[in-house]
Amino acid sequence: MNAASFPHRDFILNGTAIPADAEEMLAEICEHFIDHAEVLRDGDHVTLSSEIGEAYISKVCEQLDIRLACPTSDMLSMTRAIIAEHLFMFAGDDPLTLEWADQPKPARLANLSEITVVAAENITPRMRRITVSCADAARFDTVDGLHVRLLMPPKGRAPIWPVTLADGRIGWPQGEDAISVRYYTIRSIDLERCEMAIDFVLHEDCGKEMPGAEFGLTAQPGDRAGLLGPGAGGMPAAKSLILAGDETALPAIGRMIELATPDMEVHAILEVADKAEEQAFACRAGKFTVEWLHRNGVEAGTAGLLEPAITARLDTLGADTAIWAACEKTEAQAIRARLKAHGLDRTRMSAITYWRRGYTD
Numbered sequence: 372m373n374a375a376s377f378p379h380r381d382f383i384l385n386g387t388a389i390p391a392d393a394e395e396m397l398a399e400i401c402e403h404f405i406d407h408a409e410v411l412r413d414g415d416h417v418t419l420s421s422e423i424g425e426a427y428i429s430k431v432c433e434q435l436d437i438r439l440a441c442p443t444s445d446m447l448s449m450t451r452a453i454i455a456e457h458l459f460m461f462a463g464d465d466p467l468t469l470e471w472a473d474q475p476k477p478a479r480l481a482n483l484s485e486i487t488v489v490a491a492e493n494i495t496p497r498m499r500r501i502t503v504s505c506a507d508a509a510r511f512d513t514v515d516g517l518h519v520r521l522l523m524p525p526k527g528r529a530p531i532w533p534v535t536l537a538d539g540r541i542g543w544p545q546g547e548d549a550i551s552v553r554y555y556t557i558r559s560i561d562l563e564r565c566e567m568a569i570d571f572v573l574h575e576d577c578g579k580e581m582p583g584a585e586f587g588l589t590a591q592p593g594d595r596a597g598l599l600g601p602g603a604g605g606m607p608a609a610k611s612l613i614l615a616g617d618e619t620a621l622p623a624i625g626r627m628i629e630l631a632t633p634d635m636e637v638h639a640i641l642e643v644a645d646k647a648e649e650q651a652f653a654c655r656a657g658k659f660t661v662e663w664l665h666r667n668g669v670e671a672g673t674a675g676l677l678e679p680a681i682t683a684r685l686d687t688l689g690a691d692t693a694i695w696a697a698c699e700k701t702e703a704q705a706i707r708a709r710l711k712a713h714g715l716d717r718t719r720m721s722a723i724t725y726w727r728r729g730y731t732d
């Protein structure tokens with residue numbers, strides 16, 4: 372496969388990595404990215420495909436030739452940063468040279484927007500909506516990338532933002548200026564007011580060592596933060612959708628439900644703590660149904676309610692229905708295995724890890 376197979380990928384970038392052991396690095400790439408992208412290996416050639424683009428990596432002698440192909444320049448920057456960060460992580464203490472054809476100069480990240488909190492309110496007992504102002508909110512108004520990385524600077528300090536380094540990695544502020552980073556979803560956008568809403572799950576034991584939930588719990592009007600994105604997945608293109616997830620996926624599912632058009636059919640399967648966590652949605656889809664699953668005291672990420680609820684719909688699944696699911700890692704893996712066993716490939720299904728029990732993001 373080559374970049375020409377993807378005519379919609381207008382943004383292309385070549386790079387070269389010289390690791391200590393090119394074969395070992397290629398094997399690590401395949402092993403690691405299997406959880407995040409479609410990975411195809413053909414001899415010395417590896418293709419990684421995801422919603423934000425493709426990376427073609429070939430072992431040539433003792434180096435890796437890299438070709439990135441993405442639909443937007445923001446996604447190309449993000450893909451480059453992801454590949455660069457991972458290659459250096461795989462290299463560990465071994466030497467690694469990584470160069471890119473455009474020879475980037477250290478600069479502010481192209482896909483970084485500053486936000487200021489304007490309002491905060493609980494929409495259910497354990498879900499808090501933070502409304503932020505953002506001068507370039509229109510950047511986030513896309514169905515192709517619903518998610519962002521939320522950059523949370525230390526409280527009481529002026530934010531120091533990360534920059535792109537010459538090797539494509541992100542140079543993060545250090546020491547007292549270090550910022551916390553977590554994935555979140557843009558729940559809704561008000562382009563007239565240049566405002567966006569982000570819904571935070573106030574999850575178990577929410578405390579200071581959980582910067583995401585802590586930000587949601589304590590954000591005050593005037594607080595500043597940053598958003599990297601949009602990216603990391605969009606709305607499936609099918610006209611018939613089954614959307615399933617726990618509370619962390621509720622913002623993404625809520626946004627997709629509200630983006631659905633009258634020619635669509637949507638069924639949502641939503642696992643929440645209890646009835647008090649149910650939300651109402653404004654849906655224009657021709658047919659919309661929602662199934663709430665309550666954990667009723669069982670710890671989040673352990674109830675195992677989503678996989679059987681999805682499985683129950685497989686026998687009557689329409690040929691044009693796509694399934695999108697996101698939740699805790701073990702549960703996402705069980706869903707992915709079930710959907711694969713049913714013969715669905717990545718064009719018809721995705722089961723994504725949104726958080727991992729016992730691990731920080």
Ligand SMILES: Cc1cc2nc3c(=O)[nH]c(=O)nc-3n(C[C@H](O)[C@H](O)[C@H](O)COP(=O)(O)OP(=O)(O)OC[C@H]3O[C@@H](n4cnc5c(N)ncnc54)[C@H](O)[C@@H]3O)c2cc1C
Pocket residue numbers: 518553554555556557569570571572573574575580581582583584585603618619620622623671724725726727728729730731732
């Ligand atoms: C693409 C994407 C989009 C996401 N969108 C949203 C969103 O819009 N809203 C949202 O609230 N979350 C969302 N998440 C999930 C969120 O990023 C994680 O829950 C993240 O771990 C929260 O960070 P934290 O700092 O609160 O906790 P961390 O520091 O990451 O973790 C601390 C502890 O809390 C536990 N923990 C984390 N999340 C949960 C949870 N939901 N329930 C119970 N225990 C938990 C961890 O297992 C760990 O033990 C999204 C994730 C992804 C990948």
